[in-house]
């Protein structure tokens with residue numbers, strides 16, 4: 001059994017939905033179909049979820065919401081007309097939206113979730129109808145009735161463990177099941193949504209619950225690229241990577257899906273396949289628990305800007321038991337999370353996202369480090385980019401760090417910091433933001449010959 005998830009751009013209009021029907025029905029194992037709300041049909045289009053958020057804000061502000069409501073309904077009406085579905089489909093959607101608005105809750109976040117969930121919910125109903133009209137045996141599945149129970153953190157809900165055994169019953173259903181992504185219900189029966197992009201989470205939960213053979217995640221790229229195509233022309237495709245590799249890569253801005261979204265599938269060791277709705281015959285990228293070593297020692301290189309480092313120097317630091325703990329405790333007490341802590345005999349750096357270090361926070365942290373740890377020097381550097389070179393093969397292949405550093409040195413990139421992850425499947429390099437693209441080009445040439 002396969003669980004198949006289609007993102008917003010794959011279900012944005014009739015043409016795309018027709019592709020979805022073809023893809024699903026081409027393989028009898030594709031039985032659970034998770035759908036997003038209609039996404040962008042063209043570059044500057046607005047996602048239905050964003051239209052719903054705007055509509056909800058209008059309602060919350062006590063303003064006239066008819067125009068906003070009409071805009072949402074029209075998106076479904078276009079799909080209904082183009083797929084030649086009965087007009088009642090749209091009437092039902094409009095009534096559903098009006099019902100949600102009328103049932104406005106005292107709690108704004110709760111109301112917002114009930115409204116946002118309508119995007120996926122209505123689309124799943126439309127798509128189930130489209131399958132049926134095309135002659136296939138299919139049905140819409142209501143997440144609440146199927147047992148997808150979530151915590152009541154509205155807008156940021158977490159799945160409750162008991163959902164899995166309930167959802168496992170879907171294995172027995174013979175029809176194609178169209179399951180709306182992004183939301184479930186709380187124990188008290190209220191609709192709650194995952195964070196944005198959360199249909200991926202729904203798909204991963206269902207794949208884990210029914211112990212799917214594979215979780216296919218359809219989007220609009222043939223495969224995941226080994227490097228950012230916005231910086232590097234024609235980067236090679238990744239055919240297969242492990243969960244760990246994907247996690248290391250997505251940590252530094254590698255974005256086909258958010259790695260946290262697929263945790264349920266990872267825990268259940270379900271292989272994930274990223275595929276293209278517009279080119280379904282392309283093999284896509286497999287993400288698997290383990291992979292056989294192959295010639296590709298480095299699977300991908302990712303990077304992200306917006307980091308800072310706090311550098312602390314203190315003679316004989318290595319002898320001072322508890323120094324590291326006290327330093328990290330200051331950060332903990334200031335509610336700052338950190339990314340890396342490379343250290344030397346008399347010094348330690350803490351790398352963190354610049355967004356976590358406002359001017360006031362920075363001054364407070366420095367003041368506390370100076371008074372509580374009595375260092376010889378503390379400096380803060382902003383404007384750093386992190387580059388991650390990732391591959392399972394790295395920990396048994398000599399010379400990988402040398403290859404990376406030589407490539408960057410030859411390109412005139414000054415390395416601010418180097419950190420090899422304890423897992424030895426990644427190397428982190430910090431460079432000045434201004435050097436990021438130069439460093440990536442040098443690494444691309446060295447590792448992938450591009």
Ligand code: ASP
Pocket residue numbers: 007008036037047049050119181182195196197198199200
């Ligand atoms: N429609 C939701 C969003 O735009 C969820 C999703 O598409 O995954 O965030």
